[in-house]
Amino acid sequence: MQKRQVKLLSDPRQNAVISSHYIAMPAPAMTFDTALPLYRSADLRHIESAAADQKLMQRAGRAAADWASQLCDNGGAILVLAGPGNNGGDAFDAARRLRAAFFDVELVFPGDPERLPADAAAACKHFLAEGGRIRHAISPQRHWSLIIDGLxxxxxxxxxxxxxxGLIDSANALADRDGCPLLALDCPSGLDADTxxxxxxxxxxxxxxxxxxxxxxxxxGDGPDCCGNCRVAALDLDAEAIAPAAGRLVGIDAFAAHLRPRRRNSHKGSYGNAGILGGAPGMTGAALLAARAALRLGSGRVYVALLDAQAPALDPCxxxxxxxxxxxxxxxxxxxxACGxxxxxxxxxxEQLVAALRQxxxxxxxxxxxxLLARECDLPVAVxxxxxxTLLTPHPAEAARLLERSVEAIQSDRIGAAQEIAERFNALVALKGCGTVLAxxxxxxxxxxxxNPGLATAGSGDVLTGIIVALLAQGWDADAALAGGVHLHGAAADRLVDEGLGPVGLTAGELIDSARYCLNDWIGRA
Incomplete structure (x- = not known):
C-alpha cells in the first residue's frame, strides 16, 4: 500500500496571511507567534447570520477550489463528496470551479437535491447547469489524485x-490506496468542531x-489526528469585528513580554527561589525531575523537599x-x-499540602x-x-476525580471541563492531553x-510542573507562566522529534535541556 504523504508547515514564523483569504494554522511540530482566535459552532452561526447578505458559499467554494488546484497540480482525477447541508453546497461550488478549470471531477452525492438548504440547492443547480453530473456512488475502478470531503x-x-x-470509510481507504491528499472542507466529517x-x-x-x-x-482531542495541515479561509470577513473570540490558540505573544535578555549585572537572587514538594517513598524521581527542570529553566535556587525519610541528602546528577x-x-x-x-x-x-496552601x-x-484535593473535602475550599x-495541571483522569466524573465525560468536552475546574477552585488550569486546554x-x-506523542511518557508532567514553577519564580505572572510553560513543554518535544529523538522512546529527562534551548532561542528572537 502506498503511504499517503502529508506536507506540513515547519517554519515557526509561518503565521501570516498566505493569500488574500488564507491564514496558516499551526501544523504538528510547529511553534507560532500569534494566538489565532477560536470559535465554537454557535458563535460561527452568529457570524454567518450577520453576514447573510454576502456570498459566503461562493467564497468558500472559491477558496476550496484554489487550494485543491494546488494540491492536484499534477492533474489527475478529483473525487468530491457532497453532503446534505451547506457543507455539501460548498463542495458543489468547489466542484463547479474545478471543472471550469478543466480538472477531471467526479462528484458523489447520495442524497436528494430537492431537500438541500436553499444556498446549497442553488450551488447544486449551478453545478448541473454548467454540465456537472451527480453520481450516487464512487466509481469502483478509478484512481484519484485528490479527494475532497464536503459531507x-x-x-x-x-x-x-x-x-x-460508508462514503467516509471509502474516502479514507481510497486516499491510502492512491497516496493522494484528502482535503476536508471546514472540518473533517465526523469530527465535532467544538470538542x-x-x-x-x-x-x-x-x-x-x-x-x-x-x-x-x-x-x-481527536482533532489533530483527523485534520492534518490546516488553513483558515476567512472568506473576506473579519470575524473578531463581528463577535469576540471565545478562545484562542496559545502563541508566543501570550508571554512575549517576559522574553527579555538577562542583565549582566545580576546574581542568583535575581531569578527567584523555586520550591518542589513531593517525593514519597518509591516516587522521589518525580520530584527530582521537576526540580531539575526548574533549575535548568532559570530558577536562581531550587529547594527540594522529599517525603521519603530514606531519600539522599544530595542529587548526584x-x-x-x-x-x-x-x-x-x-x-x-x-x-x-510546586506541590505534588x-x-x-x-x-x-x-499535612504538607495544607502547609503549602498557606504559603x-x-x-x-x-x-x-x-x-488529595479530590479526596479530602476540606481542601478545595482552602484552594x-x-x-x-494557584495553578492546577491535571491530566484527564485527575480532572475526572476533581469533578467526580468519568474520564470519558472529561474528554467529551475538554474545554468545558477545564473551565469548570478553574471556576470551582478559583485557579488557572491546564487540562493536559492532546491539545492542552488552559482555562x-x-x-x-x-x-x-x-x-507530539513523545510527551506521553512517565515523568513528562513532572517536567512541565518544574518548567512552570521556574517561570513563576523568575517573576512571570501566573497566566504567562502557565501558557509559556505548556508551550515550552510542547516545543521541547517537537525539537527533539525534529532531531530524530522520538517520538517513540522519548524520555521526560530529555525534555529539560530541549526546553532550556527553546526558551533561550525565543529570548534571542524576541
Missing part, C-alpha cells in the same frame, strides 16, 4: 451512520480548510539542588512552590496534590480562598497546539 461541516449533533459512513470528539465514522484528512475562523475541535526535609522547606524564602510530584496521598502528604506565593498543584495565584476562572480559555 458534513460544523454543528454535527449525532454519530454518522448509513450511506454517509474534537469523533462522532461515528470520521474523515482522516491530510489537509483541512476551515472557513471564517479556526475551530477548537481541530486542535484538541544535579548537586546544585538544595534538598531539605519537608518541614524545613516552608521556612525557606521561596518565590514560587510523587507526593503520595498519605496523612503526611496531606502566600504562587503555587502549582499537580499529580497527588490533585488527588479557592487563596489570595496568591481561567473568568471563563477565558486557550488551546496549546504544539507537542
Amino acid at each position: 458534513f461541516g460544523i454543528g454535527l449533533t449525532r454519530d454518522i451512520t448509513g450511506p454517509y459512513a 474534537g470528539v469523533v462522532r461515528g465514522a470520521v474523515i482522516r484528512a491530510s489537509h483541512t480548510l476551515s472557513f471564517i475562523a479556526a475551530k477548537p475541535g481541530l486542535f484538541t 544535579q548537586p546544585e539542588l538544595m534538598l531539605r526535609r519537608p518541614d524545613a522547606l516552608h521556612d525557606a524564602a521561596m518565590s514560587a512552590l 510530584p510523587g507526593l503520595g496521598t498519605s496523612i503526611a502528604a496531606k 502566600d506565593i504562587p503555587l502549582v498543584l499537580d499529580a497527588d496534590a490533585l488527588n 479557592a480562598l487563596r489570595q496568591a495565584p 481561567h476562572p473568568d471563563g477565558q480559555w486557550r488551546i496549546n497546539a504544539n507537542g
Whole structure:
C-alpha cells in the first residue's frame, strides 16, 4: 500500500496571511507567534447570520477550489463528496470551479437535491447547469489524485451512520490506496468542531480548510489526528469585528513580554527561589525531575523537599539542588512552590499540602496534590480562598476525580471541563492531553497546539510542573507562566522529534535541556 504523504508547515514564523483569504494554522511540530482566535459552532452561526447578505458559499467554494488546484497540480482525477447541508453546497461550488478549470471531477452525492438548504440547492443547480453530473456512488475502478470531503461541516449533533459512513470509510481507504491528499472542507466529517470528539465514522484528512475562523475541535482531542495541515479561509470577513473570540490558540505573544535578555549585572537572587514538594517513598524521581527542570529553566535556587525519610541528602546528577526535609522547606524564602510530584496521598502528604496552601506565593498543584484535593473535602475550599495565584495541571483522569466524573465525560468536552475546574477552585488550569486546554476562572480559555506523542511518557508532567514553577519564580505572572510553560513543554518535544529523538522512546529527562534551548532561542528572537 502506498503511504499517503502529508506536507506540513515547519517554519515557526509561518503565521501570516498566505493569500488574500488564507491564514496558516499551526501544523504538528510547529511553534507560532500569534494566538489565532477560536470559535465554537454557535458563535460561527452568529457570524454567518450577520453576514447573510454576502456570498459566503461562493467564497468558500472559491477558496476550496484554489487550494485543491494546488494540491492536484499534477492533474489527475478529483473525487468530491457532497453532503446534505451547506457543507455539501460548498463542495458543489468547489466542484463547479474545478471543472471550469478543466480538472477531471467526479462528484458523489447520495442524497436528494430537492431537500438541500436553499444556498446549497442553488450551488447544486449551478453545478448541473454548467454540465456537472451527480453520481450516487464512487466509481469502483478509478484512481484519484485528490479527494475532497464536503459531507458534513460544523454543528454535527449525532454519530454518522448509513450511506454517509460508508462514503467516509471509502474516502479514507481510497486516499491510502492512491497516496493522494484528502482535503476536508471546514472540518473533517465526523469530527465535532467544538470538542474534537469523533462522532461515528470520521474523515482522516491530510489537509483541512476551515472557513471564517479556526475551530477548537481541530486542535484538541481527536482533532489533530483527523485534520492534518490546516488553513483558515476567512472568506473576506473579519470575524473578531463581528463577535469576540471565545478562545484562542496559545502563541508566543501570550508571554512575549517576559522574553527579555538577562542583565549582566545580576546574581542568583535575581531569578527567584523555586520550591518542589513531593517525593514519597518509591516516587522521589518525580520530584527530582521537576526540580531539575526548574533549575535548568532559570530558577536562581531550587529547594527540594522529599517525603521519603530514606531519600539522599544530595542529587548526584544535579548537586546544585538544595534538598531539605519537608518541614524545613516552608521556612525557606521561596518565590514560587510546586506541590505534588510523587507526593503520595498519605496523612503526611496531606499535612504538607495544607502547609503549602498557606504559603502566600504562587503555587502549582499537580499529580497527588490533585488527588488529595479530590479526596479530602476540606481542601478545595482552602484552594479557592487563596489570595496568591494557584495553578492546577491535571491530566484527564485527575480532572475526572476533581469533578467526580468519568474520564470519558472529561474528554467529551475538554474545554468545558477545564473551565469548570478553574471556576470551582478559583485557579488557572491546564487540562493536559492532546491539545492542552488552559482555562481561567473568568471563563477565558486557550488551546496549546504544539507537542507530539513523545510527551506521553512517565515523568513528562513532572517536567512541565518544574518548567512552570521556574517561570513563576523568575517573576512571570501566573497566566504567562502557565501558557509559556505548556508551550515550552510542547516545543521541547517537537525539537527533539525534529532531531530524530522520538517520538517513540522519548524520555521526560530529555525534555529539560530541549526546553532550556527553546526558551533561550525565543529570548534571542524576541
